[in-house]
Amino acid sequence: xxxxxxxxxxxxxxxxxxxxxxxxxxxxxxxxxxxxxxxxxxxxxxxxxxxxxxxxxxxxxxxxxxxxxxxxxxxxxxxxxxxxxxxxxxxxxxxxxxxxxxxxxxxxxxxxxxxxxxxxxxxxxxxxxxxxxxxxxxxxxxxxxxxxxxxxxxxxxxxxxxxxxxxxxxxxxxxxxxxxxxxxxxxxxxxxxxxxxxxxxxxxxxxxxxxxxxxxxxxxxxxxxxxxxxxxxxxxxxxxxxxxxxxxxxxxxxxxxxxxxxxxxxxxxxxxxxxxxxxxxxxxxxxxxxxx
Amino acid sequence: xxxxxxxxxxxxxxxxxxxxxxxxxxxxxxxxxxxxxxxxxxxxxxxxxxxxxxxxxxxxxxxxxxxxxxxxxxxxxxxxxxxxxxxxxxxxxxxxxxxxxxxxxxxxxxxxxxxxxxxxxxxxxxxxxxxxxxxxxxxxxxxxxxxxxxxxxxxxxxxxxxxxxxxxxxxxxxxxxxxxxxxxxxxxxxxxxxxxxxxxxxxxxxxxxxxxxxxxxxxxxxxxxxxxxxxx
Numbered sequence: 001x002x003x004x005x006x007x008x009x010x011x012x013x014x015x016x017x018x019x020x021x022x023x024x025x026x027x028x029x030x031x032x033x034x035x036x037x038x039x040x041x042x043x044x045x046x047x048x049x050x051x052x053x054x055x056x057x058x059x060x061x062x063x064x065x066x067x068x069x070x071x072x073x074x075x076x077x078x079x080x081x082x083x084x085x086x087x088x089x090x091x092x093x094x095x096x097x098x099x100x101x102x103x104x105x106x107x108x109x110x111x112x113x114x115x116x117x118x119x120x121x122x123x124x125x126x127x128x129x130x131x132x133x134x135x136x137x138x139x140x141x142x143x144x145x146x147x148x149x150x151x152x153x154x155x156x157x158x159x160x161x162x163x164x165x166x167x168x169x170x171x172x173x174x175x176x177x178x179x180x181x182x183x184x185x186x187x188x189x190x191x192x193x194x195x196x197x198x199x200x201x202x203x204x205x206x207x208x209x210x211x212x213x214x215x216x217x218x219x220x221x222x223x224x225x226x227x228x229x230x231x232x233x234x235x236x237x238x239x240x241x242x243x244x245x246x247x248x249x250x251x252x253x254x255x256x257x258x259x260x261x262x263x264x265x266x267x268x269x270x271x272x273x274x275x276x277x278x279x280x281x282x283x284x285x286x287x288x289x290x291x292x
Numbered sequence: 293x294x295x296x297x298x299x300x301x302x303x304x305x306x307x308x309x310x311x312x313x314x315x316x317x318x319x320x321x322x323x324x325x326x327x328x329x330x331x332x333x334x335x336x337x338x339x340x341x342x343x344x345x346x347x348x349x350x351x352x353x354x355x356x357x358x359x360x361x362x363x364x365x366x367x368x369x370x371x372x373x374x375x376x377x378x379x380x381x382x383x384x385x386x387x388x389x390x391x392x393x394x395x396x397x398x399x400x401x402x403x404x405x406x407x408x409x410x411x412x413x414x415x416x417x418x419x420x421x422x423x424x425x426x427x428x429x430x431x432x433x434x435x436x437x438x439x440x441x442x443x444x445x446x447x448x449x450x451x452x453x454x455x456x457x458x459x460x461x462x463x464x465x466x467x468x469x470x471x472x473x474x475x476x477x478x479x480x481x482x483x484x485x486x487x488x489x490x491x492x493x494x495x496x497x498x499x500x501x502x503x504x505x506x507x508x509x510x511x512x513x514x515x516x517x518x519x520x521x522x523x524x
Contacts, residue, residue: 030524031517040513041462045446057521083462087502087514091521098522113413115445118436118463120511122413123475123501126421127514130499133394158417161387175378176371176386176414182378191375202379213384239395241354247388248351252344254380262376 007222009147010171014056014071017107020222021145021229022069026060030095031088039082045116050076053084057092059101063230068096071107074150080114081155086124093131096140103233104135104142106163111178112154125155132162136236141165143232145225146172146205146214153178164236165215167228168205169283174213175203197279201264206278206286210271211254217283224283293431295333298365298408301484303329315345316365323489328353328401331365331419338415339372343385346419350392359400361492366420366432367409386418393422397497404491406484407432407467407476424497427478427487428467434475435465461510474505 009017018027031037033051042049054076059068070089072079089106096104113121132142144163146152151173152160160166160174168174177185179193179202192198201207209217215232218224237243261267268275271291278286295316299307302320309318309329314336318329330349336342353360371382397403405423407416411434420426428434442463443450457464461472470476477500480487502518505511 030521037513037517041460044456044460044462045448047446083511083514084517087517088521090502090514091518094518095522095524113436115437115442116463118442119469119473119475120462120505120514122417122436123421123470123473123505123511124514126417127499127502129390129417129422133391137398154414155417157383158386158390158414161383162390174381174383176382177373177378182373182375185373202375207379208381211381211384213381239391239398241351241395244347244351244388244392244395247391248344248347251340251385251388255340255344258380259376261379264379267379 006220008220009169009222009225010149010220012222013075014073014107014109017222018056018069018071021105021226022060022062023064027058028060029056029058030092031057037084039084039117041083041117041120047116053082053088054079055085055088057088062105062226062233065103065230065233066101067103067105068092068101069105069107072109072148074109074148077114079110079148079150080112081110081121081125082114082117083120083124085114086121086128090124090127090131093128093135093142097131097135097138100138100140104140105229106142106144106159107148108144108146108152108156108160109148109150110152110156111150112156122155125159128159129162132159136164137238139235141234141236143167143229145229146174147220147225151178151203165232166213167216167218167225167232168208168214169218169220170200170205171220172205172208173199173203174208179203201279207264209286210268210290217287219283293408293429295365295408298429302363302406302488304485314342317349320363322485327361327363328357329363329365331367333367333409335367335369335410337370337372338368338386338418339377340380340382340385343389343418347389347392350396353401354396354399361402361404362396363488364403364405364420364423366405366407366411366416368412368415368419369410370412371414371418386414389418390422397424402492402495402497404488407434413437421475425477425491426475427480427491428476429480429484432467433465434467434470439464469510472508472510474501474503474508474511477504
């Protein structure tokens with residue numbers, strides 16, 4: 001059987017990802033680069049600016065469904081959250097809460113808060129989180145797509161955590177502290193960030209999928225992201241005490257069951273998976289093998 | 293400032309607050325009404341265990357005392373940095389804690405965060421920054437990353453960063469900077485109890501921080517960008 005050529009999400013730019021996810025010609029960008037909304041702060045550091053401040057936002061359709069979308073550009077300052085960057089995302093999500101498209105798609109590709117704008121980026125991250133809760137409150141789901149070259153760290157990782165559902169590839173890395181940060185602060189014996197296999201099995205999409213935080217695991221192929229995201233579009237369910245109790249119970253159980261594990265392989269073994277083979281499985285193979 | 297001194301000054305009518313390891317929880321009387329008190333102390337880190345401990349308290353309040361004001365006492369040294377915490381998906385635990393706070397807000401509880409110790413990066417996001425109102429008292433220190441670390445990553449000389457920090461509030465640690473950016477609603481130096489009652493008297497739970505950042509000159513772009521996106 002002839003394979004469709006792979007269109008890598010990991011290697012694509014933010015604009016290429018948006019174009020590949022949405023229906024052809026449907027995307028309308030808001031505050032496009034011609035508006036030149038650059039960072040008012042980077043100049044202080046003699047650092048280059050970008051006319052979109054490293055994030056593309058707008059509206060379009062996904063398999064016919066109206067959606068809002070934002071896509072962080074990892075190639076500009078690591079997709080970092082600066083003042084304008086974060087405000088564009090907050091504005092987009094609040095706009096969705098008012099206009100009620102069928103979903104917000106969030107393509108997170110970010111090392112976290114932009115250090116040159118640390119305070120603005122941190123506050124801006126939490127404005128995004130409150131905007132997500134507002135969108136969800138009125139029934140608009142926020143679906144995160146992870147698989148970019150910068151991963152999803154720091155404030156961006158918590159934004160991902162606040163989403164209704166996540167689609168991710170194995171290449172996606174999701175954690176609050178990045179491996180380099182843990183190594184710098186705690187020492188190389190705590191986390192060797194140059195050990196790529198260790199980084200991927202700890203923070204990568206497969207581990208996050210097996211714990212259930214990632215709803216759909218896909219291979220690194222933009223059309224696979226598109227199909228998976230479209231299938232997850234459904235109205236956000238209201239926050240309820242019983243569902244949050246259930247969520248908490250599962251998180252408490254996870255600590256009880258896996259809290260002493262120091263390597264993802266130990267977790268996979270406890271889950272009854274062939275731990276040494278997980279890293280080599282395709283998304284479909286791992287999905288089939290995942291314990292119920 | 294010290295937790296016991298803070299409690300005495302916030303709640304002169306009385307408080308019944310227990311400290312269990314780093315977790316602070318209980319009740320206090322304020323203006324004749326009962327409020328819930330919840331927080332951390334001893335510069336605790338916020339990891340997966342702290343997140344579920346705190347979320348459990350929020351959920352108990354929603355179940356047993358819906359609508360009770362929650363005074364969140366903030367003192368943490370950030371998210372717990374460890375491979376085994378990240379292995380179990382720390383972002384999911386922090387987001388769960390934020391959802392529990394959101395449920396409390398949606399159930400009618402006012403959330404007021406009082407920063408009295410450290411409040412750093414992911415720890416401050418997890419517990420404090422998503423309250424309706426965030427205030428600081430003397431001794432509070434807010435920070436995303438230390439200047440030394442920013443210097444290392446941005447490859448800028450520390451002296452230049454220290455000079456820049458005198459001119460702008462966008463990156464350097466400190467409550468005054470955070471206030472100018474709109475990240476703290478108020479900085480309290482006295483009359484904590486009266487100020488807390490006044491804060492609770494307002495029922496505005498909207499996120500006003502971008503407007504505050506504009507008004508105070510620290511964050512001049514964010515509000516306009518949000519408005520332009522809304523109006524596009």
